Amino acid sequence: MGRYVIRRMLWVVLVVLVVTMITFVIFYVMPPSDPATRFAGKQPTPALVAQVKEQLGLDKPVYQQYGLFVKRLFLGDEYGWPGLGFNYDGRVSVRDEMFRRAPISFQLAAGAAIIWLVMGISIGIVSALKRRTFLDRFAMGFALFGVSAPVFWLGLMGLFIFWQKFGLLPGTGYSPFRDNPWEWFLHMIMPWTVLALLYAAYYARMVRGNLIETMGEDYIRTARAKGLSESKVVGKHGLRASLTPVVTLFGIDLALLLGGAIITETVFNLPGIGSWVIQSTVRGDLPAVLGVTVLASFLVAFLSLCVDIVYAWLDPRVRYS
Amino acid sequence: MAEALFEVKDLRVHFNTPDGVVKAVDGLSFTVERGETFGIVGESGSGKSVTCLTALGLTNRKAADITGEVLFQGKNLLELPPNELRKIRGKDLAMIFQDPFACLHPFYRVGDQIVEAVQAHEDVPKEKARERVVELLAAVGIPKPKERFRDYPHQYSGGMRQRAMIAMALVHNPDILIADEPTTALDVTVQAQILDLIDRVKKDFNIGVILITHDLGVVADVAAKVMVMYAGRAMERGTKDEVFSQPLHPYAWGLLESIPTVTQKGTRLIPIEGAPPSLINVPPGCPFHPRCPHRFEPCDKEVPPFKDRGGGHPEACHLSIEEKRRLWSTRESRRLKEAV
Numbered sequence: 001m002g003r004y005v006i007r008r009m010l011w012v013v014l015v016v017l018v019v020t021m022i023t024f025v026i027f028y029v030m031p032p033s034d035p036a037t038r039f040a041g042k043q044p045t046p047a048l049v050a051q052v053k054e055q056l057g058l059d060k061p062v063y064q065q066y067g068l069f070v071k072r073l074f075l076g077d078e079y080g081w082p083g084l085g086f087n088y089d090g091r092v093s094v095r096d097e098m099f100r101r102a103p104i105s106f107q108l109a110a111g112a113a114i115i116w117l118v119m120g121i122s123i124g125i126v127s128a129l130k131r132r133t134f135l136d137r138f139a140m141g142f143a144l145f146g147v148s149a150p151v152f153w154l155g156l157m158g159l160f161i162f163w164q165k166f167g168l169l170p171g172t173g174y175s176p177f178r179d180n181p182w183e184w185f186l187h188m189i190m191p192w193t194v195l196a197l198l199y200a201a202y203y204a205r206m207v208r209g210n211l212i213e214t215m216g217e218d219y220i221r222t223a224r225a226k227g228l229s230e231s232k233v234v235g236k237h238g239l240r241a242s243l244t245p246v247v248t249l250f251g252i253d254l255a256l257l258l259g260g261a262i263i264t265e266t267v268f269n270l271p272g273i274g275s276w277v278i279q280s281t282v283r284g285d286l287p288a289v290l291g292v293t294v295l296a297s298f299l300v301a302f303l304s305l306c307v308d309i310v311y312a313w314l315d316p317r318v319r320y321s
Numbered sequence: 322m323a324e325a326l327f328e329v330k331d332l333r334v335h336f337n338t339p340d341g342v343v344k345a346v347d348g349l350s351f352t353v354e355r356g357e358t359f360g361i362v363g364e365s366g367s368g369k370s371v372t373c374l375t376a377l378g379l380t381n382r383k384a385a386d387i388t389g390e391v392l393f394q395g396k397n398l399l400e401l402p403p404n405e406l407r408k409i410r411g412k413d414l415a416m417i418f419q420d421p422f423a424c425l426h427p428f429y430r431v432g433d434q435i436v437e438a439v440q441a442h443e444d445v446p447k448e449k450a451r452e453r454v455v456e457l458l459a460a461v462g463i464p465k466p467k468e469r470f471r472d473y474p475h476q477y478s479g480g481m482r483q484r485a486m487i488a489m490a491l492v493h494n495p496d497i498l499i500a501d502e503p504t505t506a507l508d509v510t511v512q513a514q515i516l517d518l519i520d521r522v523k524k525d526f527n528i529g530v531i532l533i534t535h536d537l538g539v540v541a542d543v544a545a546k547v548m549v550m551y552a553g554r555a556m557e558r559g560t561k562d563e564v565f566s567q568p569l570h571p572y573a574w575g576l577l578e579s580i581p582t583v584t585q586k587g588t589r590l591i592p593i594e595g596a597p598p599s600l601i602n603v604p605p606g607c608p609f610h611p612r613c614p615h616r617f618e619p620c621d622k623e624v625p626p627f628k629d630r631g632g633g634h635p636e637a638c639h640l641s642i643e644e645k646r647r648l649w650s651t652r653e654s655r656r657l658k659e660a661v
Contacts, residue, residue: 218423224379225418226438226489227411230403240428316473317427 124207146201259296
C-alpha cells in the first residue's frame, strides 16, 4: 500500500508537469497577442515593449522560460513557495493572490458539496425504494430540472426572486466569515444551493440507478433469506454497494470545483479562483492562468489519488488484487 | 416414523406483467418430511425456484397473485405478515442458492456475514456468535476456519462459498433447508462434495431438504422422493425408485432419455423436441402435449388431473396405466437395442 501511494504521488507530479507544459505552450507559444505590448501602456515605443518583455521574462527562448517556471514552482521564488511569479497586471504575487482567493472557492465548493451529497443521496434512495410511485416521479422530475437548468440562469433567477423581489437575502459579493458569520452564511447560501442543484440532480439519478441495480443482486436475496430486517437489508447491504461508485465521482467533481466554479463565482460576484481565472484569461495575464492551472491539475490528480485509496478501503476486491 | 414438516397445497403464483399473466406456479402440492430429501426436477422456467422463493416470502407479493397454502409449523406462510415470516426465514426455514459467487456480499467478510445471520434471530454477543460460526465453518469442511473467517468472498473458491452458504443456513438448526440448484455453478468434483455435505447435514441435523435441480443425476444421488415439474405444474411425483425405474409420464421419459448414464453405455441420448411453453400462453389441456409423441384425443382440451391412476404414485397424463407401461417398455427396449 505504501509503495503504491508513493508511486501514485510521483504520478501526481508528472501530471502537473504535463498539464503545465500544455498550458505553457497554449499561452506562451501561441498567444493571441503579445502580452508585452498589452501591458506596456497605451502607446508603447518599441524600446518600452522590449523593456517590458525583459521585465516579464518574455525575451528568453520558450524552453528557458518553461525551465524557469518549473524551477520556481518547485524551489519557490521571491514571493515564497510554490513560486508562481507575478501578475502582469499590477505586478503582484500570483501566489499571494491565489492564497487570498482559494479559501473562498473552497468554501463555495465544500458547502455546495455537503448540500448536493445530502440532497442527491437521500433523494436517490427514496426514489429507488419508492420506485414508480408519485414520489419517485416527482423526484426524477426535479432531477431532470436540476440537470437541465443552467447555473447562470438559476443564479440570476435566484438573485431576482430572493434579493430583488423579496429582499430575503443579501445580494452578490462575499462577506468574510470572521467579520460576521451570519452575513457570511446569507451570502453563501444561494451560491451553494445553485451550484449544488446541478450535482444533486445528477447524483440522485445515479444513486437511484445504482441502488435499484444493487437491490436486484443475489446477495441482497441472501440477506433477506437470512431474515434480516428490511432496513438492514437496504441500509447495510444495499447502500454499501451502491454508494461506493459515488465516491469516485465525488472526488473528481470536488477537485474540479475547488479549481474554481467559474460561472457561479461570476454570477454571484465571489472573489474566488474561478472569477479570477476568467478575468486573467480575458486580459491575457498568463502567470495567473498558469497558477490556477497548476492548482487545478494538482487538485484533480491528488483527489483522484485520494479516491483510489478510499476506494481500496471500501472495496476489498480492489485492496488485494 | 417420518413427520410432515412442510406442506404445499394447491399453490398458485401468477405474476402480473405488462405482457400478460405469467403463471409461474399453477396448482402445486407436495409434502416434505423430516430427515428426507425431496427433489424437485424440471427445466428452466418450470416454477421450481418460484415455489420456494414464494414460500419464503422472497417474491414480490404485491406483483403476484398468490393462492393456496404453504404449511409450516402449523402456520400458513402465505398469510403471515412480512415481519412474522422474516422471523422464520433463516431460522427454521433456510435457503441456499444457485450461484455462490453472487450470493455473498463482496464487501463484507464471509465470517461477518454469517455472524450477521446468527444475530438476526438471536441476541448473542459478537464474540460468542463468532465462535459458533468458526465451529460451523469447520463443520462444513472449510480448512483453517479461524483464518478463513476473516476472508472476503472473492478469496474463497466456488465450492467454499457454497460451503459457507450452507454454514450460514445452518446457524439456527433449521427444520427445512431449501437448496436451489446448489451445484449448478460448480465443478463436477465439487458438486459431489457439496451434495455429500448436504446429505450429511441432513442426517446430522435431522432436517428436511428440498433440493431443486434440473439435473436428474443430482436427484438420483441424494433424493428420497422426486417431483417432476413442467410449466408450473407437477407432472409426476414418487419415490426415487418409482420415478427412475417406472416413470409414468411422457415428460419424465423424455427427461430420463436425455441424460447420459454410465451403466447403459452406448445408448443414444434423445432430446425432447421443442421448447418449454411460454408461461403466459400455457397450451390448453396438458401443458406438455405439443411436445409429447404420445398425445391423443383429449390432451389438447382437458387438463389431466394429478392423481394415482394405478401406477402406485400420482402423475398427470391422460394415458391409461397399461398404455403407459407398454409405451415405456417399448421405448426402453428400443433404446437398449440401439445401444447394442
